[in-house]
Amino acid sequence: MSAYLFTTILMILTFFSPISTTAKYRHSTPCSEDFNASLPKSFTNCNKLNTLGAQFGWRIHSNESVIDICVGAMIETDEGWLAWGVNPQAESQMAGTRAIIGFKKPDRKPSWNTYNVTSETKLGCRLMPSKIVDIDFGNVKFEYLNQINYYRICATVGLSSEYNVSRLNHVWQVGFKSIGMEVMEPLKHKNPLPNMDSTETINLRVGTSKINAGPHRHRMRMMLALRLKPHSNDDYRIYWSIYHHFLGYSLLALIVVNIFRGIGIFSPNQTWRWAYIGVLCGLGFITLVFEIFTWIKFLKDRKEKNPGENDEGQQKKNTQM
Ligand code: HEM
Ligand SMILES: *[C@@H]1O[C@H](CO)[C@@H](O)[C@H](O)[C@H]1NC(C)=O
Ligand SMILES: *[C@@H]1O[C@H](CO)[C@@H](O)[C@H](O)[C@H]1NC(C)=O
Ligand SMILES: *[C@@H]1O[C@H](CO)[C@@H](O)[C@H](O)[C@H]1NC(C)=O
Ligand SMILES: *[C@@H]1O[C@H](CO)[C@@H](O)[C@H](O)[C@H]1NC(C)=O
Numbered sequence: 001m002s003a004y005l006f007t008t009i010l011m012i013l014t015f016f017s018p019i020s021t022t023a024k025y026r027h028s029t030p031c032s033e034d035f036n037a038s039l040p041k042s043f044t045n046c047n048k049l050n051t052l053g054a055q056f057g058w059r060i061h062s063n064e065s066v067i068d069i070c071v072g073a074m075i076e077t078d079e080g081w082l083a084w085g086v087n088p089q090a091e092s093q094m095a096g097t098r099a100i101i102g103f104k105k106p107d108r109k110p111s112w113n114t115y116n117v118t119s120e121t122k123l124g125c126r127l128m129p130s131k132i133v134d135i136d137f138g139n140v141k142f143e144y145l146n147q148i149n150y151y152r153i154c155a156t157v158g159l160s161s162e163y164n165v166s167r168l169n170h171v172w173q174v175g176f177k178s179i180g181m182e183v184m185e186p187l188k189h190k191n192p193l194p195n196m197d198s199t200e201t202i203n204l205r206v207g208t209s210k211i212n213a214g215p216h217r218h219r220m221r222m223m224l225a226l227r228l229k230p231h232s233n234d235d236y237r238i239y240w241s242i243y244h245h246f247l248g249y250s251l252l253a254l255i256v257v258n259i260f261r262g263i264g265i266f267s268p269n270q271t272w273r274w275a276y277i278g279v280l281c282g283l284g285f286i287t288l289v290f291e292i293f294t295w296i297k298f299l300k301d302r303k304e305k306n307p308g309e310n311d312e313g314q315q316k317k318n319t320q321m
Contacts, residue, residue, distance in 0.1 A: 025208055025209070025210050026050060026200075026208075026209060026210075026211055028047045028048075028207050028208055028209060029047060029048040030046060030047065030048070031046035031047060031048055031055045031056075031057060032048070032055065032148075034147065034148045035055045035057070035072055035148060035150065036057070038070075038072075038145055038147075038148070038150075038152070039057045039070055040068070040070075040154075042059055042068065043057045043058060043059045043068065043070070044058070044059045044060075045057065045058055045059070045204070045207050046058075047207060047209070049071075049172060049198070049200070050197065050200065050211065051172075051193075051194040051195070051197045051198045052073055052172065052173075052174050052194050052195070052198055053073055053074055054071060054072065054073040054172050054174075054198070055071070055072050055073070055150075056069065056070070056071045056072075056170075056172075057069070057070045057071075058070070058204055060165055060204055060205070064165055065158060065159045065160075065161075065163070065165075066156065066157070066158050066159070067156075067157050067159070067165060067204060068139075068154070068155070068156050068157075069084070069153075069154065069155055069157055070152055070153065070154040071084040071152065071153050071172055072145065072148075072150040072151065072152035072153075073150065073151065073172070073174055074149055074150060074151070074174075075104045075151045075174060076174075076176070077104075077176040077177065078104065078105070078106040079103075079104065079105060079106070079176075079177050079178050080104050080174060080175055080176045080177065080178070081101050081102060081103050081104065081174070081175045081177075081178050081184075081186045082101070082102045082104075082142075082151050082152075082153060082172075082173075082174055083099045083100070083101040083102075083115075083117075083171075083172065083173045083174075083175070083186070084099060084100055084153050084170070084171070084172045085097040085098050085099030085100065085115075085117065085170065085171050085172075086098055086135065086157070086159070086163060086168060086169060086170050086171070087169040087170070087171055087199075088134065088160075088162040088163055088169070089169070091169070092169035092170065092171060092199040092200055092201050093169075093171070093199060094117055094121075094122060094171060094173075094199070095117065095118055095119040095121070095122050096117070096118070096119075097117040097171045098114070098115075098116060098117075098132045098134070098135045099114070099115045099116075099117050099171070100112055100113075100114055100115075100137060100140055100142075100153050100155060101113060101114075101115050101184070101186055102142030102151060102153050103142075103178050103184045103186070104144075104151060110142050110143060110144060110151065111142065111184060112140060112142035112153065113129040113183075113184060114129060114130065114131070114132050114137055115127055115128075115129055115130060115186075116130040116132060124188075126185055127185060127186055128183065128185060129183060129184070134160040134162060135157060135158065135159060135160065136157070136158030137155050137156075137157060137158075138155065138156040138157075138158065139154070139155060139156045140153070140154070140155045141153070141154045141155070165203075165204045165205060166203045166204070166205050167201050167202075167203060167210075168201065168202050168203075168204055169199070169200075169201050170199070170200065170201075170202055171198065171199040172198050172199075173189050173195065173198050174189065174195070174198075175187060175188065175189040175190075176189070176190065197211070256280065259276065260273070260276070263276060
């Protein structure tokens with residue numbers, strides 16, 4: 001009985017845990033010096049984006065519906081693409097994004113076009129260039145910065161009244177493959193977490209941004225708050241870690257206890273019990289070995305960490321998931 005009570009308490013903790021808030025502000029991290037230095041002199045702000053190693057610089061014109069932006073990221077594959085866009089809808093998400101997509105090709109100059117990314121795109125319809133009616137994309141450039149091995153989209157963006165620069169939903173993405181010669185078609189990007197989290201709502205006046213709890217996050221939250229891992233520079237991170245480990249170890253203990261109870265109920269014979277204890281000891285030993293490795297690595301990383309503090313969040317996120 002107590003085991004069931006325990007499960008219930010865990011469930012309640014999961015749903016009401018302070019980490020389950022829907023959206024949070026993240027501390028903005030300034031761009032790398034290299035990327036900042038590559039921007040037009042008129043730009044007033046530059047932040048690292050929270051995924052895909054992307055960086056984002058901008059300025060607001062005196063007509064506050066007009067902004068200059070540059071977004072840069074590495075494109076690892078020969079025929080990869082880089083996309084940046086804004087979304088007038090309530091959620092900062094892929095469907096509904098008006099995007100500029102730049103294409104890298106091994107034997108040609110980089111090219112770009114504008115795309116209306118829809119829910120049909122998400123379902124697998126081909127994404128072809130389209131005129132964008134509610135955004136005026138001007139001075140668009142897509143270029144390679146060989147000093148920092150970055151591809152970069154820059155543009156002057158005239159926003160219609162559906163948009164608000166103090167809470168602008170913007171989306172960025174990197175894909176590994178495109179097809180076409182004159183008319184370029186990006187193929188689907190990959191699905192790991194960094195590609196799913198490449199969206200936020202940004203206040204361009206002050207430079208703070210809010211990570212959205214889009215439909216994707218919402219659905220996953222029903223899988224025990226797995227995706228809500230806060231960024232390592234987030235104040236909640238320490239609580240999340242404690243909670244995460246507590247939950248993990250509790251569930252393991254619960255499972256082990258439950259199996260013993262099951263054996264007790266179905267097979268009074270002791271062989272099963274001893275076989276199970278043997279298996280547990282084996283697993284325990286393997287866990288111990290891995291745990292020792294993890295600690296060695298952790299201590300080593302900590303020693304090496306101090307020089308490059310800025311990159312830490314990004315790397316941790318990428319390696320730990
Ligand atoms: C051929 C083109 C594309 C296809 C087929 C495609 C497909 C998808 C699919 C199926 C998902 C959901 C995956 C999941 O829930 O597990 C997704 C998520 C996402 N995509 Fe795309 N995508 C395409 C292009 C783009 C472009 C151009 C952008 C950026 C402008 C983008 C940004 C995103 C983002 C930010 C997410 C995660 C948030 C969300 O689900 O809205 N995608 N994509
Ligand atoms: C970025 O460059 C501008 C000059 O172009 C400089 O004023 C600013 O301090 C730089 N910011 C950072 C974070 O390096
Ligand atoms: C984008 O596509 C949708 C669906 O095809 C359409 O309703 C909408 O008007 C288009 N938006 C723009 C800005 O072109
Ligand atoms: C400001 O920019 C927007 C978007 O390009 C444009 O529609 C509007 O007419 C401009 N306003 C003024 C006063 O120039
Ligand atoms: C833009 O959003 C801010 C903050 O939510 C709000 O105070 C302001 O009135 C909005 N501006 C427009 C033009 O809607």
